[in-house]
């Protein structure tokens with residue numbers, strides 16, 4: 001069994017990407033001195049250093065990296081060592097121009113940025129294996145080495161290449177998946193628009209077409225691209241396992257960012273020894289701490305509930321959004337500790353020292369351009385102390401209340417063209433349901449639709465358009481066994497090939513929901529409808545309505561107006577020991593809360609009306625004890641009731657009856673007993 005925790009790291013991880021190659025060596029001694037001052041325990045090194053490590057083909061210069069690792073080791077700082085395969089040197093691309101990826105419309109990218117790689121390219125694969133082997137041979141036994149960091153953020157900025165090598169690779173992949181070309185024809189429905197293929201050699205990637213292409217082909221290409229990138233990760237990982245046993249191997253994920261929607265992290269979670277994640281606040285006007293919590297919950301779920309590690313976030317503003325606000329005082333610590341509350345074994349940043357040159361010089365860092373006499377530096381030092389005070393929570397696990405189903409394949413399928421309404425966005429529904437659960441102070445595990453759900457009293461299905469028959473049976477079993485299911489519209493519609501399930505919609509779910517949907521009736525842009533509840537109160541909805549026909553389900557909310565006026569809007573179906581709810585329209589926050597309140601009663605999930613909005617309360621528990629994290633995202637002091645007395649770890653004070661959390665602050669109580 002490979003190791004799953006960074007070797008030799010005794011506390012929580014605290015540090016960041018360290019790029020000493022951007023600085024004269026005279027700066028390095030100051031770097032490590034300040035790292036010690038801040039309590040840095042681990043740094044990520046060498047992620048983009050291939051051109052320096054192999055300046056010409058077969059010529060290596062490891063001297064500088066030796067000195068960096070020795071210096072870090074001498075100062076007690078552990079190293080997360082990168083394989084630099086995300087940016088091959090320019091000489092490599094000049095020798096192998098076809099290793100640069102090609103877009104769907106046939107244009108080839110040029111060298112000069114990062115992450116421009118055709119993952120099917122045999123020369124790239126050989127060169128990546130070679131540099132990885134050299135690094136592993138040289139550093140496997142280096143005393144600073146704690147963790148291997150393969151590549152960087154697979155899947156961005158290029159998620160798929162459409163070149164001729166990829167075409168050949170795609171055909172081999174299809175042959176392995178389907179066996180015969182007839183099976184491909186069947187799965188892709190090529191009888192439609194005369195797209196039938198006579199042999200695998202006739203199939204290409206879904207390149208530029210005049211109008212919409214075959215959706216099942218596009219979906220399979222997503223799967224193929226993800227599997228191809230994963231092959232390259234595995235190749236590097238296997239080299240590292242062989243040459244550097246005892247040191248865990250990771251690659252940094254970006255689980256919840258919609259910019260990185262090309263990776264099936266359920267599959268990737270099984271490949272890495274330790275799940276690590278990068279998370280940046282997206283400033284789109286929404287509550288950033290909710291998206292952060294969602295990313296952390298999703299990352300933990302991809303790790304199967306095991307501890308994981310936040311490998312990158314920012315001390316303050318980033319520089320790649322249209323507008324990049326600085327974090328407010330205290331926000332960095334709240335962000336870092338919210339990740340820790342939800343299972344991260346530390347908090348790492350991009351990057352240690354803010355760059356003077358290059359594309360990221362306006363991105364914040366642990367050590368800003370302004371040096372140590374800055375707010376950011378003072379907060380960094382404070383965070384280092386906080387993480388040190390929390391070290392005993394290592395290896396405990398976050399305790400979840402409910403599950404939300406999540407599947408990247410469904411998301412890929414949902415995002416294909418020619419749907420009933422372009423205003424429906426599966427990711428928007430996932431965010432909205434998550435936010436509604438967050439506001440009810442429920443901690444969420446995400447789960448694959450075919451996973452065992454029996455541990456959860458409530459399972460929410462935000463908009464899972466693609467659902468296999470096996471997933472449908474899984475949900476039926478879950479409800480029959482006593483679970484409460486809450487399903488949003490446009491779920492369970494198609495199978496794994498984007499083919500509509502046989503019979504009335506929603507094929508995978510009609511039995512468990514006790515209804516059929518006769519027609520989708522999406523609304524025009526800006527139109528809204530009202531739905532009326534059992535007590536006569538109305539809720540607003542938009543984007544989507546449906547003609548729902550109950551077949552065993554009872555109607556709880558009814559459309560008051562709009563195309564479906566008089567028909568069921570929200571239904572409830574008793575099946576076996578459990579209950580299945582269906583929401584056939586896009587409810588706003590109030591509506592989701594009202595439905596969740598009802599479904600929550602069926603599920604007997606705790607209602608927590610005494611907790612103020614935007615005060616996040618999460619529990620980690622395990623061998624060393626039970627810990628309550630309370631994160632106050634508001635500008636007002638908060639009081640949170642405590643069932644059990646305990647000791648607050650950041651202040652050392654004892655707490656009983658309730659814990660007071662000043663505006664913007666975080667408290668972590670070790671509960672007695």
Ligand code: GAL
Nearest residue numbers: 152153278280312318350363
């Ligand atoms: C990450 C990336 C880092 C850095 C950071 C800036 O996606 O891995 O290298 O670019 O973004 O926010």
